[in-house]
Amino acid sequence: MRVDETTKQHGEGDDEDGPWPGGVVAPAPPSIDGPPFRAVGFTVSSVGYAVARRFRQTLAPLQLEPREFALLRAISAAEGLSQQAAAERLQIPPSRMVAFVDALEARELLERRHNPLDRRTRTLYLTPAGHELLAHALVLAAELENHLCAQLNGAERELLLDLLQRVGSQLGLEVGKHAVHAHSALAHE
Amino acid sequence: MRVDETTKQHGEGDDEDGPWPGGVVAPAPPSIDGPPFRAVGFTVSSVGYAVARRFRQTLAPLQLEPREFALLRAISAAEGLSQQAAAERLQIPPSRMVAFVDALEARELLERRHNPLDRRTRTLYLTPAGHELLAHALVLAAELENHLCAQLNGAERELLLDLLQRVGSQLGLEVGKHAVHAHSALAHE
DNA sequence: TATTGTTATACTCTATAACTATA
DNA sequence: TATAGTTATAGAGTATAACAATA
Numbered sequence: 001m002r003v004d005e006t007t008k009q010h011g012e013g014d015d016e017d018g019p020w021p022g023g024v025v026a027p028a029p030p031s032i033d034g035p036p037f038r039a040v041g042f043t044v045s046s047v048g049y050a051v052a053r054r055f056r057q058t059l060a061p062l063q064l065e066p067r068e069f070a071l072l073r074a075i076s077a078a079e080g081l082s083q084q085a086a087a088e089r090l091q092i093p094p095s096r097m098v099a100f101v102d103a104l105e106a107r108e109l110l111e112r113r114h115n116p117l118d119r120r121t122r123t124l125y126l127t128p129a130g131h132e133l134l135a136h137a138l139v140l141a142a143e144l145e146n147h148l149c150a151q152l153n154g155a156e157r158e159l160l161l162d163l164l165q166r167v168g169s170q171l172g173l174e175v176g177k178h179a180v181h182a183h184s185a186l187a188h189e
Numbered sequence: 190m191r192v193d194e195t196t197k198q199h200g201e202g203d204d205e206d207g208p209w210p211g212g213v214v215a216p217a218p219p220s221i222d223g224p225p226f227r228a229v230g231f232t233v234s235s236v237g238y239a240v241a242r243r244f245r246q247t248l249a250p251l252q253l254e255p256r257e258f259a260l261l262r263a264i265s266a267a268e269g270l271s272q273q274a275a276a277e278r279l280q281i282p283p284s285r286m287v288a289f290v291d292a293l294e295a296r297e298l299l300e301r302r303h304n305p306l307d308r309r310t311r312t313l314y315l316t317p318a319g320h321e322l323l324a325h326a327l328v329l330a331a332e333l334e335n336h337l338c339a340q341l342n343g344a345e346r347e348l349l350l351d352l353l354q355r356v357g358s359q360l361g362l363e364v365g366k367h368a369v370h371a372h373s374a375l376a377h378e
Numbered sequence: 379t380a381t382t383g384t385t386a387t388a389c390t391c392t393a394t395a396a397c398t399a400t401a
Numbered sequence: 402t403a404t405a406g407t408t409a410t411a412g413a414g415t416a417t418a419a420c421a422a423t424a
Contacts, residue, residue, distance in 0.1 A: 039334045040341075041240050043350055043364050047357040048237015051230050054360055084382060093416070098384060120382040120423045145228045151355040152229075160352040161232055166340040167349070168236040171243055175232050273405060282393070287407060309400045309405045 044167060051148065058144050062137055063107075067092070069141075071100055072134045075110060075124045082121040083112070109133055233356060240337065247333050251326055252296075256281070258330075260289055261323045264299060264313045271310040272301070298322055 056066055064072075067090070074086050087097040101124065104110045109130035112122040126134065149157050168175045245255055253261075256279070263275050270278075276286040290313065293299045298319035301311040315323065338346050357364045 038350060039330075040346060040349060041244065041330075041334050041337050043353050043357075044233065044337075045237045045241045045244070046364050047353050047360075047362060048234045049241070050357060050360045050362050052234045052238070055230065055234070082382080094383070095385085095417080096415070099414095118382085118424070122383070141228075141230075145230050148230050148233075148356050148359050150359055152352065156352060157229060159348070160229060160356070161227060163341065163345060163349040163352070164232050164236050167337050168232075168239060170337050170339055171236075171239045173236060173239050175235050271405075283406070284394085284408080285392075307401075307405085311406070 040167060044164070055141070055144060058140050059137060062133060062140070064133065064137055068100060068104060069134075069137050071104065072109065072126065072130060072137070075126055076131070076134055079125050080123045082115070082123055084121075086124060104130070229356060233353070244330070244333060247329050248326060251322060251329070253322065253326055257289065257293060258323075258326050260293065261298065261315065261319060261326070264315055265320070265323055268314050269302075269312045271304070271312055273310075275313060293319070 052066070059066060059069055070090055071086060074089055075081065083097055083101060084094050087094045090097075092100070101110070101112065105112060107129075108127050110124055110126050113125060115121045115123050152160065165173075165175050241255070248255060248258055259279055260275060263278055264270065272286055272290060273283050275281075276283045279286075281289070290299070290301065294301060296318075297316050299313055299315050302314060304310040304312050341349065354362075354364055
């Protein structure tokens with residue numbers, strides 16, 4: 001073995017609430033109890049991580065992972081898109097996408113169809129059950145959003161979004177615009 | 190004996206900026222281009238993830254990972270604490286902590302000492318090089334913080350922290366207070 | 379020859395639990 | 402017997418690259 005360090009992790013999975021969310025790895029924070037504590041970077045990162053974790057828990061009853069949710073949503077928004085097109089949108093390697101689609105297809109939430117124009121590609125469509133589950137997941141997501149904003153009034157909510165976007169723009173993010181990346185969102189994990 | 194280190198490559202390369210930070214997996218986002226887009230949960234999660242990723246890149250030149258940074262910082266704040274005490278603070282399993290300490294000790298950034306009062310425990314101390322590297326890392330972290338807040342004035346910065354803490358409190362977080370968790374912070378990943 | 383989807387292989391990280399040396 | 406640290410084993414997840422079918 002090597003030792004090395006360890007590095008990354010990510011994880012996922014598991015979670016529920018374990019300290020180290022499944023694989024969600026988590027690198028490390030800038031401080032333990034010193035100055036960086038009231039830092040914007042540290043705070044945004046911490047809260048964002050907690051939100052992602054909670055979102056995963058929220059979806060757990062549906063047996064759905066955040067990335068699966070993102071995939072169903074992407075297909076719903078553009079039915080008939082190819083597997084690799086979806087992979088590109090969600091920033092998931094094509095080889096990984098196979099397993100994701102396999103799992104959801106086995107549960108009959110979506111189906112692969114052959115594209116008559118190009119028999120190499122497989123187009124993706126949600127099944128009725130898939131639409132239903134997605135709708136349910138969207139309700140849960142909306143409820144979570146309400147819960148998160150319980151201590152904010154409308155103006156404060158908009159202000160928070162504005163401030164966050166300014167921070168995000170410093171990193172090249174264009175949140176609130178579109179473009180999503182399966183892992184950037186409530187992903188973390 | 191413990192590991193050989195010899196491997197050190199991982200560090201580098203990994204992430205830098207690859208879509209999937211090292212191993213940072215990333216679950217998934219709540220939406221692809223629909224409603225959840227201007228959602229607080231989605232935005233906080235996305236920005237937090239980006240910040241964590243950037244923090245990792247910021248530390249890369251020092252060959253330091255976020256969690257290693259957190260460990261050095263924890264030791265600095267409480268020199269002489271035991272390995273397992275540090276593990277508990279950072280929410281890292283004791284068995285994993287071994288590799289972390291091994292790596293940093295091999296680089297002579299910290300050292301293990303025996304506790305004369307209880308020879309089972311190993312107390313941790315930073316070496317001069319460790320203090321130096323940590324100081325350097327703190328400078329980089331401060332620079333990142335400034336960069337992130339470049340579009341905010343003092344009042345806006347405080348306001349953002351306040352709003353984020355309100356969201357965090359909905360999840361049981363007590364950011365800005367203390368208590369850190371190696372992975373929650375600029376960790377994510 | 380290039381591309382889509384798939385499979386195969388190797389590697390990393392993690393957790394669990396055994397093991398040692400102390401107490 | 403219990404605890405701090407260590408090591409060993411096994412498993413989950415990913416990336417890389419090789420592969421088949423189609424273009």
